[in-house]
Amino acid sequence: MKWQGINEFVAVAENQSFSLAAKHLKISTAQVSRQISALEKRLQVKLFYRTTRKVSLTQEAQLFYQHCRHLLDGLDTAEQAITNLQSKPQGKIKLTAPVTYGEQKILPLINDFVALNSDIEVTTELTNNRVDLIDGGFDIAIRLGQLQDSSLIAKKLSQRSNFVCVSENYLQKHGEAHSLSELKHHNCLLGTRDYWRFTEQNKEKNIRVKGNLRCNSGLALVDAALKDIGIVQLPDYYVQSYIESGKLVTILDQFREPAEGIWAVYPQNRYLSPKIRLLIDHLAEHLK
Known part of the structure; x- marks a missing residue:
């Protein structure tokens, strides 16, 4: 009983016309008018101002419309979920x-996903720029580190840690930095920032560092460290294999900042489609 007239009310509100609402609902204009009149009587409030040229919502109807639109969207979502x-x-x-x-982590998993799900087509664009998902038509973005406040929904896939690494040859020539203040005496290889991040006594610390090489490529910085040029601070996926093989060693581990999240973010749609959920679950399972 309480749903009676809701579809007609929303249709009139959105079309600003009884006849257009009737056409949209594929019923007669007279039926739309009867339902609206019955709804106004039940609510004991006037919903529309009507003239020969225009239909507009009353102040009470504007508030009522917001709730009704939400209810109908929820019904559509429920039906879509079952379908x-x-x-x-x-x-x-x-x-x-x-x-x-x-390149290192996501694309190999995408390839596995497509091999398992031949009816799903995946297009991946790699960029270090923070793109707008809506404007770019993206379903999912992989984001690293601390997330900015937004209306996007985020699911944690994994985490990363930053390591300060150096070659044994460099240490033999220049010695090891045992405190953050000693970094000023070393050749620190820079990326896009002129500071490195640490944690000291449970507080975040940004330490300005200097060196004779700056590059916006983590791979190039790893190569420079392997060639004994200086010290680097990079996420684990750049240096983990070299640490395990002994080609690089970590220093200042006691000041390493807590691990950061790796996230899949997606627009706050009314319903997350099965294909999107399937891909996010696939990534989460294999990036643990």
Whole structure:
């Protein structure tokens, strides 16, 4: 009983016309008018101002419309969820990720995902720029580190840690830095920032460092460290294999900042489609 007239009310509100609402609902204008009149009587409030040329909402109707639109959207979402349960995930997915992390970690998993789900087509764009998902038409973005406040929904996939690394040959020539203040005496290889991040006595610390090489490529900085040029601070996915092989060693581990999250973010749609959920779950499972 309480749903009676809601569809007609929303249709009139959105079309600003009884006849257009009737056409949209595929019923008669007289039926729309009867339902609106019954709804106004039940609510004991006037919903529309009507003239021969225009239909507009009253102040009470504007508030009522917001709630009714939300209810109808929720009903559509519920119906879509049931429908999707019965169907096999298929269609297109557009994803963006940072360049190096995308190449090393995300794209191999995307390839595995496509091999397992031949009805899903995935397009991946790698960029270190923070793109707008809506404007770019992206379904998912992979983001590293601290997230900015936004209306996007985020799911944590994994985490990363920053390591300060150096070669044994460099240490033999220049000695080891045992405190953050000693970094000023060393050749620190820089990326896009002129400071490194640490934690000291449970407080975040940004330490300005200097060196004779600056580059916006983590791979190039790793190469420079391997060639004994200086010290680097980089995320684990750049240096983990070299640490394990002994080609690089870590220093200042006691000042390492807590691990940061690696996230899949996506627009706050009314319903997360099965294909998107399937890909996010796939990434989360294999990036643990």
